[in-house]
Amino acid sequence: MFDNLYVLAAIAVGLFTIIIALIVMMKFKSPPPGKPRRFCPLCNSSLADHETLKGLIVDNKPPQKILIRGCSRCAPSVEEGTW
Ligand SMILES: [Zn+2]
Numbered sequence: 068m069f070d071n072l073y074v075l076a077a078i079a080v081g082l083f084t085i086i087i088a089l090i091v092m093m094k095f096k097s098p099p100p101g102k103p104r105r106f107c108p109l110c111n112s113s114l115a116d117h118e119t120l121k122g123l124i125v126d127n128k129p130p131q132k133i134l135i136r137g138c139s140r141c142a143p144s145v146e147e148g149t150w
Contacts, residue, residue, distance in 0.1 A: 105118075107137060107140070107141060108135060109136075109141055110138065110141040111142070112135060118138065119136055120136075120137065121135075121136045121138070122134060123136060
């Protein structure tokens with residue numbers, strides 16, 4: 068009788084530990100490797116895979132300088148530039 072109770076308690080504690088471990092693993096799961104997320108440096112919004120930033124080339128002489136104006140969400144739409 069007591070043996071069965073101990074076995075049941077041990078199984079319950081084991082299952083509980085496994086469930087807690089699974090929850091912790093899912094919570095701290097790292098993003099998939101090889102595809103780092105990119106963020107707009109101005110508004111910090113997440114960029115899609117092929118989304119680019121808008122920038123103006125302000126100096127053609129080396130070293131070239133590019134003025135970052137933002138992503139498709141935060142860049143001023145009136146300005147011409149390279150997307
Ligand atoms: Zn932005």
